[in-house]
Amino acid sequence: NAGVTQTPKFQVLKTGQSMTLQCAQDMNHNSMYWYRQDPGMGLRLIYYSASEGTTDKGEVPNGYNVSRLNKREFSLRLESAAPSQTSVYFCASRGLAGGRTDTQYFGPGTRLTVL
Amino acid sequence: AQSVTQLGSHVSVSEGALVLLRCNYSSSVPPYLFWYVQYPNQGLQLLLKYTTGATLVKGINGFEAEFKKSETSFHLTKPSAHMSDAAEYFCAVSYTGGFKTIFGAGTRLFVKA
Numbered sequence: 670n671a672g673v674t675q676t677p678k679f680q681v682l683k684t685g686q687s688m689t690l691q692c693a694q695d696m697n698h699n700s701m702y703w704y705r706q707d708p709g710m711g712l713r714l715i716y717y718s719a720s721e722g723t724t725d726k727g728e729v730p731n732g733y734n735v736s737r738l739n740k741r742e743f744s745l746r747l748e749s750a751a752p753s754q755t756s757v758y759f760c761a762s763r764g765l766a767g768g769r770t771d772t773q774y775f776g777p778g779t780r781l782t783v784l
Numbered sequence: 785a786q787s788v789t790q791l792g793s794h795v796s797v798s799e800g801a802l803v804l805l806r807c808n809y810s811s812s813v814p815p816y817l818f819w820y821v822q823y824p825n826q827g828l829q830l831l832l833k834y835t836t837g838a839t840l841v842k843g844i845n846g847f848e849a850e851f852k853k854s855e856t857s858f859h860l861t862k863p864s865a866h867m868s869d870a871a872e873y874f875c876a877v878s879y880t881g882g883f884k885t886i887f888g889a890g891t892r893l894f895v896k897a
Contacts, residue, residue, distance in 0.1 A: 673827075700883055702885075704887075709793060709889060709890075710889060711874060711887045711888055711889040711890050712828075712874070712887040714884060717883060717884065719883045725883075727884070759827055759828070761827075761828075763883075763885075772818070772830045772833060773828075773830075773885055774830075775820075775827035775828045775829065776827050777826060777827045778825075778826070778827055
């Protein structure tokens with residue numbers, strides 16, 4: 670099992686450029702998440718998908734869009750990158766065991782710099 | 785609104801000393817509580833979690849945490865720090881039937897030789 674994989678690992682963009690961050694999980698989890706991590710601010714939820722076919726906004730959705738392509742894949746798109754979107758982006762997935770909240774599993778992250 | 789507060793953005797201990805990382809949460813319903821660890825340039829990985837049952841929870845690498853409902857706390861401890869424990873630690877909370885997990889701002893642990 671690879672767990673949660675993310676591509677690319679690093680990316681540098683110019684202001685106004687667009688890009689898509691890819692995420693895939695092989696644990697048959699229903700829920701998937703995108704977070705950004707900035708110094709001193711912990712992890713902030715951008716978007717999540719509770720199950721295949723649904724997506725919802727998190728705490729900081731502005732400037733981002735997502736697609737839950739299938740149960741395995743959840744992509745994050747920056748349509749017009751801004752310097753404020755310089756951050757480390759983490760994808761995570763979570764399964765529900767017996768109806769209870771369960772652990773999130775994280776990918777290795779994408780380090781994005783917007784110039 | 786639910787929230788998680790980690791006291792101290794940086795904690796420094798000597799090798800062999802007690803590690804204590806503090807976490808308090810606010811919640812109107814019974815929470816599920818987690819500690820995650822993040823090593824440099826890596827994603828987060830689960831250290832331990834409390835869902836129901838015994839309030840003292842043991843995790844990997846000798847860490848443990850105790851859920852104290854009356855204090856709304858879930859502090860992380862380890863009796864003897866090791867150099868390999870140097871990392872950032874995140875406390876997190878979620879709820880029955882909920883899809884979101886709320887993370888604290890993180891505490892970076894430094895271990896001195």
